[in-house]
Amino acid sequence: TQLLEQSPQFLSIQEGENLTVYCNSSSVFSSLQWYRQEPGEGPVLLVTVVTGGEVKKLKRLTFQFGDARKDSSLHITAAQTGDTGLYLCAGARSKETSGSRLTFGEGTQLTVNP
Amino acid sequence: DAGITQSPRHKVTETGTPVTLRCHQTENHRYMYWYxxxxxxxxxxxxxxxxxKDTDKGEVSDGYSVSRSKTEDFLLTLESATSSQTSVYFCAIRRTLLSHEQYFGPGTRLTVT
Known part of the structure; x- marks a missing residue:
């Protein structure tokens, strides 16, 4: 059972376009992370959101945590070819500091064409 | 750079053979993960x-065992590799107990023929 559903699974756009990737769940998460992964490499952490309704910006990337802490979105403005990659969301369900298991979504493969 | 190395980076092995993957960290963190x-x-x-020497199972632990005899090394062993274990394996660390953030190694691509 996939606790985190990402959509879309694949996205191909032209350079300069805007896009939004969604990460949804029926479960509440104490925090949620977004990672970006390039071929042949491990995922790299982009951001962590903790508070319901929180919005964080990283240059052209805007991350939002839902008010109920069950969903999140990643919005990219004016996409560039360098944004191409696999975007993964991951949620931590426990507020406990021990263990800290993350549940990952399946990922969104983004291709930005020149 | 998360200070994590994985070895080997690529491996091809036959069904039924044992395989051990190694994750090594240079930062002395307590928590390590295999995905x-x-x-x-x-x-x-x-x-x-x-x-x-403190480990716990994840969601897909069947067919895998782990060992951690030193802080810096976390080993993943496939006792008898099967084709369903063909995958890319990632090791991760957690740098602080104040956060759930994890940092990943470069991965090991394992093919079981």
Missing amino acids: RQDPGHGLRLIHYSYGV
């Missing part, structure tokens, strides 16, 4: 460790 990544499944936790 596998497969198309359509994202990253799934195999085992994790919260200290030397």
Whole structure:
């Protein structure tokens, strides 16, 4: 059972376009992370959101945590070819500091064409 | 750079043979994790460790064992490799107990023929 559903699974756009990737769940998460992964490499952490309704910006990337802490979105403005990659969301369900298991979504493969 | 190395980076092995993958960290962190990544499944936790000789199972632990005899090394063993264990394996660390953030190694691509 996939606790985190990402959509879309694949996205191909032209350079300069805007896009939004969604990460949804029926479960509440104490925090949620977004990672970006390039071929042949491990995922790299982009951001962590903790508070319901929180919005964080990283240059052209805007991350939002839902008010109920069950969903999140990643919005990219004016996409560039360098944004191409696999975007993964991951949620931590426990507020406990021990263990800290993350549940990952399946990922969104983004291709930005020149 | 998360200070994590994985070895080997690529391995091809035959069904039924034992395989050990190594994760090495240089930062002395307590928590280490092993994941596998497969198309359509994202990253799934195999085992994790919260200290030397302290380990616990993840969601896909069947067929895998782990050991952690030193803080810096976390080993993943496939006792008898099967074709269903063909995957890319990632090790991760957790740098602080104040956050759930994890930092990943470069991965090991394992093919079981």
